[in-house]
Amino acid sequence: MYGIERKSAILELLNKNARVDVQELSQHFDLSESTIRRDLKELEEAQLLKRTHGGAVLFKSVTFEPTYIEKEVQFQKEKRAIAKEAAKLIENGESILLDSGTTTYYLAQELRNFSSLQVVTNSILCANELKDVTGIEVLLCGGSLRSETLALVGPLAENSFNQICVDKSFIATNGVDVENGLTTPNLIEASTKKKMIDCAEKVILITDHTKIGQVSFAKFADIHEINYLITDSAAQQTVLNRIEESGISVRVV
Amino acid sequence: MYGIERKSAILELLNKNARVDVQELSQHFDLSESTIRRDLKELEEAQLLKRTHGGAVLFKSVTFEPTYIEKEVQFQKEKRAIAKEAAKLIENGESILLDSGTTTYYLAQELRNFSSLQVVTNSILCANELKDVTGIEVLLCGGSLRSETLALVGPLAENSFNQICVDKSFIATNGVDVENGLTTPNLIEASTKKKMIDCAEKVILITDHTKIGQVSFAKFADIHEINYLITDSAAQQTVLNRIEESGISVRVV
């Protein structure tokens, strides 16, 4: 067995088990640990794995799951631009609804410039952002508090939305697709979003390009239930075209 | 398991449970606490979590400044003592309701020691305090957000309380008097408090001595609607006696 064969075999083992061990590899190939280490060193230099003491792990597993705060900085520029564009749809005197999410949080920040608004939200972060702005009345829906996102969901939230009507709902999503509509990973959240759409005169979907064409688990609306889609220019144009053909006003920033 | 795998696993646990414990992690991975602490320290330096005594919690960019709560340091010691006494009335597995106010905020802090509770509140501060405690489900009522107190009031709040029943309501007040019952300066708040009393099996009034014998503007309950009164020892004994004669269990700390 040549060195190159061995290295690709190591990568195969790594892909299968998510980790490899110097000792195990040494026994497996009946070679000294020195040789294995040399192999691993080369493979690491080629960015094909991540060395550890005792072995190696997959390169991607090093990139820790993005936490809430990390997600926030991802595409921050695009999200702020989307928020700015969304704010243009709002006029003083209106009542609007803000879903929870990073982009809607940026939209809340944009709202500070308005002098007369009624803002309903299920996001404690958005509510907190607007709580001391004169002229803006902040209504929080009730519900069960999700600690990860500081969003309120569940029956109490849905019931709150049953009691109100707003001019415009600004909704975030984890996936938007022509066939599968709007989807999110969480069933309860999906149910809450459904209500947020139902109680609004106009529905504006605000989402960055990574969600365009994506499908998540729980569907909460058909594509034709929304009136506007605001996203950034990195979105797949083909998908955007098909969405526009469905009668939705698409705005790209 | 390599160090890097372990750290990744710690982050996963953290994302799932919102908090991790040094001892638990030590047992879980069968490693010394020293090693766990080293891991947590590294992860904190990478801004992936926030260390606490005994463990770590999720890193959150936005923390609610309890600035306003600090201002109200008046009788802080007494209020904390009242909160401690109030906590003794609570047992794991119960559903309780927390009014907004300084004393109830201290009570929320006491609740962190419980392992199984359903907590309903109209105070964003209380909700925030308990949001990442394992075993505690936090429900926020809906409502209009009062920026001064971060409390939720109004029709939406009242309607939320119509939909729920709790074992115990912990209510704050601006005045308690045998003839005039419980009173507060704000009509809307009074209406909300009324509902918070109606939806509870037992009502516990927690208030420092300055409110005993006081009468404010809007009445929200008769004295006999409450079951317990917890206050501090500086309260006028004569008033306390008359309250006790009305059949209320009075506890002085």
Add this chain to the structure above:
DNA sequence: ACACATATAATCAAAAATGAGCATAAAAAA
């Protein structure tokens, strides 16, 4: 305010893993 229990940081020691240097053997080139 005090004592008590628990948690922590700092330090040291031990075990395991590593890298560097050198020797050897096989393969390739001259």
Add this chain to the structure above:
DNA sequence: TTTTTTATGCTCATTTTTGATTATATGTGT
């Protein structure tokens, strides 16, 4: 064949990881 190159193995000083210990810090209850 001889020389050169390459791959491998071995030894040992160094580094990394971990656990144990202890003084210090923190929090809790009286």
